[in-house]
Amino acid sequence: MLNGRKIIVVVSGGIAAYKSADLVSRLKKAGAEVRVAMTRSAQEFVGAVTFESLAGYPVYQDVFERPRAWEMEHIAWARWADAIVAAPATAHLLARLALGLADDAVTTLALAYTGPLYIAPAMNSAMWQHPATQENLKTLLARGVKMIEPGEGALACGEVGPGRMAEPADIVEELEKYFATGAELKGKTVLITAGPTREKLDPIRFISNRSTGRMGAELAAEAAARGARVIFVHGPMSAPVPAGVEAYPVESAREMLAKVKKFWAKTHIAVFAAAVANYESGAAEKGKIKGGDKLTLELKRTPDIAGWAGENRKKGQLLVGFCAESENLIEIAKQKLKAKKLDLICANPIGEEGVGFEAAENRVVLIDKSGKEEASEQADKREIAGWIWNRVKSRK
Ligand SMILES: Cc1cc2nc3c(=O)[nH]c(=O)nc-3n(C[C@H](O)[C@H](O)[C@H](O)COP(=O)(O)O)c2cc1C
Known part of the structure; x- marks a missing residue:
């Protein structure tokens, strides 16, 4: 080389x-x-x-x-x-x-x-x-x-x-x-969201999930290695933030959306790999929640970041989503792809031994707008990141 x-x-x-x-x-x-x-x-x-x-x-x-x-x-x-x-x-x-x-x-x-x-x-x-x-x-x-x-x-x-x-x-x-890689992403700005978000319930408690941010981090590292300028907007992740990217740490889905909006006009390719906590407190308490034997929380949907992106697509942008589901994965991923107006979606099984959240390895099914599906092997997340970019690049 x-x-x-x-x-x-x-x-x-x-x-x-x-x-x-x-x-x-x-x-x-x-x-x-x-x-x-x-x-x-x-x-x-x-x-x-x-x-x-x-x-x-x-x-x-x-x-x-x-x-x-x-x-x-x-x-x-x-x-x-x-x-x-x-x-x-x-x-x-x-x-x-x-x-x-x-x-x-x-x-x-x-x-x-x-x-x-x-x-x-x-x-x-x-x-x-x-x-x-x-x-x-x-x-x-x-x-x-x-x-x-x-x-x-x-x-x-x-x-x-x-x-x-x-x-x-x-x-x-x-x-x-x-x-x-022929610096195939040279001159491109790639925006990647990664990790979980934390939705505050009170000053010390929050709703979140088991995402480590590793899949998004590997996608970011791979994009940077292929010459892209990478804007990496990440929740509180346990995997390390990769070198060579512009990292913007956020906590909540709202903060994540605000950062995505900030860089949206400059973005050529967006990959929404964050595991956004889908619900936030209707009214986060200012003081610590006191409860008896039972506690009822009223939750509402967090803003839909990929959905906002699909609605606000700029000319020439390529939007890639992730869909992590334990059942009816492909069907739900196809619905999401359409509803959020994305170009591609990575259907990502969860609940399977050795892949997905908290695992070193992953496997995805990449689905495009025409409904065409392509399944990866199960492999290390870095390899999966390379596999995904090899397919995304041909569309850009
Ligand atoms: C023995 C010795 C070892 C040094 N090692 C380092 C080093 O590993 N990294 C560093 O940033 N500066 C180190 N310095 C300080 C730099 O040499 C110093 O900041 C110098 O002005 C750097 O100039 P340059 O960046 O133009 O080469 C060291 C200095 C000495 C005397």
């Missing part, structure tokens, strides 16, 4: 810079053409000669260096690359990228570049968790920058926690995935 691809590895000043040598070596072995750009600090950690030898090309390190043939190097490099990956990406580099600074070779190049930019952050846990770093990350992700998430473990600073750079093999795999 990487054969002949032109990849720039940006190395900034962290201990993990030594791992970038392995990254360059692996990319070369995979057939990619590789160039390396380094910050000044990075050169304190690993010499440019190491990267020049591995890449077989002079390292770009100074905006004002005189090129052998006249060209503006930052522009020439930006035009040349099919992808840029910053590994390690320091806290400082993330801040500079977020601000759009152009104060050295690396940031000037990044600002002149319009293609896919990957970041593999690496830093001390406190630096990683600092609100400034997290804000910068959010800004970058919102701009479509793709993050290869740092892992947890023993860090060079002696601490244990998040902030360890992703392994070079995993970074190569991310890039392979990007090129393998």
Whole structure:
């Protein structure tokens, strides 16, 4: 997949810079053409000669260096690359990228570049968790920058926690995935709802369900890997929020609908994978509900998010729903597809051993407007997400 691809590895000043040598070596072995750009600090950690030898090309390190043939190097490099990956990406580099600074070779190049930019952050846990770093990350992700998430473990600073750079093999795999799928969702904004919602009964109690949000998270991760800008609107989920997406946490169905409306005009494809709690309290109590032996609650329907979407469809949008049922699944899914004016619906069995809510695996039946059904195998939710996108893409 990487054969002949032109990849720039940006190395900034962290201990993990030594791992970038392995990254360059692996990319070369995979057939990619590789160039390396380094910050000044990075050169304190690993010499440019190491990267020049591995890449077989002079390292770009100074905006004002005189090129052998006249060209503006930052522009020439930006035009040349099919992808840029910053590994390690320091806290400082993330801040500079977020601000759009152009104060050295690396940031000037990044600002002149319009293609896919990957970041593999690496830093001390406190630096990683600092609100400034997290804000910068959010800004970058919102701009479509793709993050290869740092892992947890023993860090060079002696601490244990998040902030360890992703392994070079995993970074190569991310890039392979990007090129393998042909970035088919590049330029598309995909809105995905996921997880359960919580409908408040009183200050401490709520109605919810067993959804973990994993299916929606996998759909979001897969869409991001295929080049989409992903708006991920999620309820309180127990599965991790995927990297590389713009995540908007909400609690209730009403809040979820409000976020969907906010991003609706920009959305090309919407996937409604959230398990919205169907009922909310008619009047959530301000104080804790006191009851005797019996308690009667009056509930009303929560707003129908997919239904709103179908009613407010913009030209060219593709709408995909989910229908989780324990009985008459296909029949109910077909009714929902029609009633909510969707293009596709994933009928998702619940109550079956090993699939659906709280399970690692899933199986779905994808139904289109003409009533055509296609059943997936039972597989890991990530695989099911890929299976669904392979079918959605052909309709876009
Ligand atoms: C020994 C040492 C290790 C460092 N490791 C990291 C690191 O892993 N991540 C990070 O963000 N900064 C790290 N720093 C701090 C950066 O080198 C410093 O913020 C620098 O300004 C980054 O510049 P750059 O982003 O232009 O490369 C380290 C500094 C030293 C002295």
